[in-house]
Amino acid sequence: MSPWLQALILAGALVVGLGISATLLIAAGVKPSALFEEFIVENFSDPENLHSILVQAAPLIFVGVGAALAFRVRFWNLGIEGQMIFGGIAATAVSFYDIGPPLLRLPLMMLFAAFAGMAWIVVPLWLRVRWRVNEIIVTLLLNYVALNFLLHLLYGPWLDPKDNFPHSPQFRAFERLPELGLGISSALVLALVFTALSGWLVMFTRFGFYTKFVHDNDRMALAVGVPIGIVIFGSALLSGALSALAGFAIAAAQEGRLTQSYFAGYGFSGILIAFLARNNPIAAMVVAILVAVLFVSGRSLQVFYQIPFAMVQLIQAIIVISVAASEFLMRHRVHWVR
Amino acid sequence: MLHFIVNWLAGTPSFATPYALAALGLIISERAGVLSLGAEGFMLVGALAGVATSLELGGYPAISLLAAMLAAAGVSLLFAFLVVFLRVNQVIAGLAVVFFCDGLTSLVGTLCDWTNRPITGLHAVALWPLSDIPVVGKILFFQNIVVYLVIPIFFLVNYVLTRSMLGLRLRSVGENPEAADAAGVSVSLYRLGAVVAGSALIGLAGGYLSVVDVKLWIPDISGGRGWIAIALVIFARWQPWRALLGALLFGCIEALIPRIAAAGIQVPQYFLLMTPYLATIAVMVWAAVTKFGRSSEPAALGQPHIREERR
Numbered sequence: 044m045s046p047w048l049q050a051l052i053l054a055g056a057l058v059v060g061l062g063i064s065a066t067l068l069i070a071a072g073v074k075p076s077a078l079f080e081e082f083i084v085e086n087f088s089d090p091e092n093l094h095s096i097l098v099q100a101a102p103l104i105f106v107g108v109g110a111a112l113a114f115r116v117r118f119w120n121l122g123i124e125g126q127m128i129f130g131g132i133a134a135t136a137v138s139f140y141d142i143g144p145p146l147l148r149l150p151l152m153m154l155f156a157a158f159a160g161m162a163w164i165v166v167p168l169w170l171r172v173r174w175r176v177n178e179i180i181v182t183l184l185l186n187y188v189a190l191n192f193l194l195h196l197l198y199g200p201w202l203d204p205k206d207n208f209p210h211s212p213q214f215r216a217f218e219r220l221p222e223l224g225l226g227i228s229s230a231l232v233l234a235l236v237f238t239a240l241s242g243w244l245v246m247f248t249r250f251g252f253y254t255k256f257v258h259d260n261d262r263m264a265l266a267v268g269v270p271i272g273i274v275i276f277g278s279a280l281l282s283g284a285l286s287a288l289a290g291f292a293i294a295a296a297q298e299g300r301l302t303q304s305y306f307a308g309y310g311f312s313g314i315l316i317a318f319l320a321r322n323n324p325i326a327a328m329v330v331a332i333l334v335a336v337l338f339v340s341g342r343s344l345q346v347f348y349q350i351p352f353a354m355v356q357l358i359q360a361i362i363v364i365s366v367a368a369s370e371f372l373m374r375h376r377v378h379w380v381r
Numbered sequence: 382m383l384h385f386i387v388n389w390l391a392g393t394p395s396f397a398t399p400y401a402l403a404a405l406g407l408i409i410s411e412r413a414g415v416l417s418l419g420a421e422g423f424m425l426v427g428a429l430a431g432v433a434t435s436l437e438l439g440g441y442p443a444i445s446l447l448a449a450m451l452a453a454a455g456v457s458l459l460f461a462f463l464v465v466f467l468r469v470n471q472v473i474a475g476l477a478v479v480f481f482c483d484g485l486t487s488l489v490g491t492l493c494d495w496t497n498r499p500i501t502g503l504h505a506v507a508l509w510p511l512s513d514i515p516v517v518g519k520i521l522f523f524q525n526i527v528v529y530l531v532i533p534i535f536f537l538v539n540y541v542l543t544r545s546m547l548g549l550r551l552r553s554v555g556e557n558p559e560a561a562d563a564a565g566v567s568v569s570l571y572r573l574g575a576v577v578a579g580s581a582l583i584g585l586a587g588g589y590l591s592v593v594d595v596k597l598w599i600p601d602i603s604g605g606r607g608w609i610a611i612a613l614v615i616f617a618r619w620q621p622w623r624a625l626l627g628a629l630l631f632g633c634i635e636a637l638i639p640r641i642a643a644a645g646i647q648v649p650q651y652f653l654l655m656t657p658y659l660a661t662i663a664v665m666v667w668a669a670v671t672k673f674g675r676s677s678e679p680a681a682l683g684q685p686h687i688r689e690e691r692r
Contacts, residue, residue, distance in 0.1 A: 195651035357484030
C-alpha cells in the first residue's frame with residue numbers, strides 16, 4: 044500500500060477520533076463555536092498559553108521518547124509513572140539531604156533521577172528476560188508500590204515543616220531548572236537534547252539497527268547472533284531513565300518541590316505518544332508537543348467550563364482507539380461480498 | 382489472638398469475591414484466546430454503573446449489580462469489536478480500553494454528580510442457624526449474598542468450560558482457531574461471546590466493589606484489582622478452581638490490612654498498602670519459576686485469527 048494512502052487513512056482516523064472528541068465536548072457543555080477558539084486560537088495567539096505549552100511539552104517528550112525506546116524492543120513498559128515517581132524522589136533526595144556543592148546540584152539531581160528510574164525498571168526487566176514473567180502486569184503493579192512509597196515520604200519524613208502540607212520543602216534557587224528566556228525552559232532544552240540523542244541512537248547506530256531486529260523477530264535476531272539480552276536491557280533501561288527524567292523535570296522546573304500527583308496521566312500519554320509516533324523518537328517529540336496542546340486546553344476547559352481533566356484522558360484514549368482501528372484498513376483490503 | 386484470626390478470616394471471603402469474579406470472567410475470555418487486558422476498565426465501568434443505578438433508583442442493590450454487569454458487557458463490545466473483528470493488537474486495544482473507561486467513568490461520575498455520594502448498598506445475611514455455630518459461623522455463614530453467589534457461578538463456569546459442547550468449542554477457538562474454523566465453529570462469534578460474558582462477570586466484580594464493599598463511587602475505585610486479577614489468572618494457569626484458591630489467598634492478604642490497623646499494630650500504613658501488589662508480583666514470579674502442575678494456557682492466546690492468513 045502506498046505511503047500516501049496510509050497517510051490518508053491515518054488522517055481519516057484522526058479526524059474521526061477528533062470528531063468524536065468534539066462531540067463529547069459539545070455534549071459536556073462547550074459551545075461548538077467555541078471549540079476552534081479554545082483549542083487553536085487561544086493556544087497559538089496568546090504568548091502565555093504558548094509558554095505553558097512549551098513547559099508542558101518537556102515532560103511529555105521525555106515520557107514519549109522513553110516509551111518509544113522500550114516499545115522498540117517489545118518491552119511493554121507500563122511503569123512510566125512509577126519511574127517518574129522515583130525520578131522525582133531521587134532528585135528531591137539530593138535536595139533534601141544537601142548532596143554536593145550548589146554548582147553540581149542540578150546535574151547530580153538529574154543523575155540520581157536517571158539511576159532511580161533505571162533501578163525501578165530493572166526488576167521487571169530482569170524478571171521478563173530471565174523468567175519470562177509478564178512485564179505488562181509487573182511494571183503496572185509497581186506503579187502502585189511507587190505511589191504508596193511516595194505518599195509515605197510526603198506524609199512522613201518529607202512533610203514540609205513550613206506549612207505541614209504533604210509535599211516536600213521547596214527546592215532552593217540553584218536546584219531549579221532555569222528559564223532561558225523567550226519562554227523556553229531548560230527542561231525543554233534537555234528534553235530536545237535527549238530526543239536528538241535517542242533519535243541518533245535508533246537511526247544511525249548499530250544498537251538502533253539491533254532494536255529493529257529484536258522488534259521484528261527476536262528469535263531470528265538471536266539466531267544470527269544479535270546480543271538480544273543487551274539490546275533489550277539497554278533500550279528498556281534508557282526508557283526507565285528518560286521516564287524518571289520526566290519526573291525530575293516536573294519537580295525541578297514546574298513545581299519546585301515533590302508533590303502528590305505530578306505524574307498522574309503521563310503513563311498513558313507516553314504510551315499514546317510512542318504509539319502514534321510508531322516508536323520513532325523524533326516523531327514522538329512532535330506528537331508530544333501536540334499532546335501538550337491538548338493538556339493546556341484541557342486545563343482551560345477545566346477552569347472555564349468545569350469539565351474535569353479526565354476529558355483529556357478520554358480524548359487521548361479515543362484517538363488511540365480510532366488510529367488502532369484504522370490499521371485494519373492499512374493491513375487489509377476490504378471488499379464487500381454479498 | 383483468636384478474636385483477631387476470626388475477624389481476619391471472616392473478612393476474607395468478602396475481599397476475595399471481586400478477585401474470584403474477575404478471574405473467572407477473565408478465564409472465560411482468555412480460554413477463547415482473547416487476552417482481556419481491559420479488565421481494570423470493565424471493573425470501573427461496572428462500579429460506576431452500579432452506584433449510579435443505586436443513586437437514581439434509591440436502593441435496589443440487585444438491580445444495581447445487574448446494571449454493573451450490563452454496563453461492563455456493553456463497553457466490552459467496543460473491545461471485542463476492536464480485537465475480534467478489526468484484529469487490533471490485543472495489548473494496545475486492552476490498554477486503550479482501560480484508559481478509555483478510566484477517563485469515561487471519572488468524567489461521567491463528576492458531570493452527573495455521582496462521585497462521593499454514599500448509597501445503602503447490600504448488607505451481610507446471616508444464614509441462621511448455621512451462622513450461630515461458634516467461630517465457623519461468623520467466618521462462613523455471615524456474608525453478603527454475592528459472596529454466596531460466587532460458589533454457583535464458579536460451578537457454572539467450570540461446568541460450561543469443561544463439560545459442555547459450548548465450552549469445548551470455546552476452548553477449541555482459543556487453542557487452535559484454524560482447526561476450530563475448519564470444523565465449522567465461528568471463531569469470531571465465540572470470541573465475541575466469550576469477551577462479553579467474561580466482561581459481565583468482571584463488571585459484577587466492579588459493581589461489588591462499589592455497591593457492596595465501599596458503598597460509594599470514587600474515581601479509580603478498583604485500585605489495580607483488575608490487573609491483579611489478570612495476574613491471578615496467570616498464576617491459576619487458566620483453571621477456574623485454582624483461580625478460586627488464588628482469589629482466597631489475595632482476599633486473605635487484603636483482609637489483613639484493616640485488621641492490623643484495627644489491632645493497633647504499628648506498621649507504616651503505606652507499606653501495608655503495598656502488600657497486595659507486591660504479593661501479586663511474588664506470586665507471578667513463583668508461577669514462572671516453578672512449573673507446577675498442568676497449565677491450561679490457551680495456545681492461541683492473544684493471537685488474532687484471520688482465515689487463510691499465512692503464518
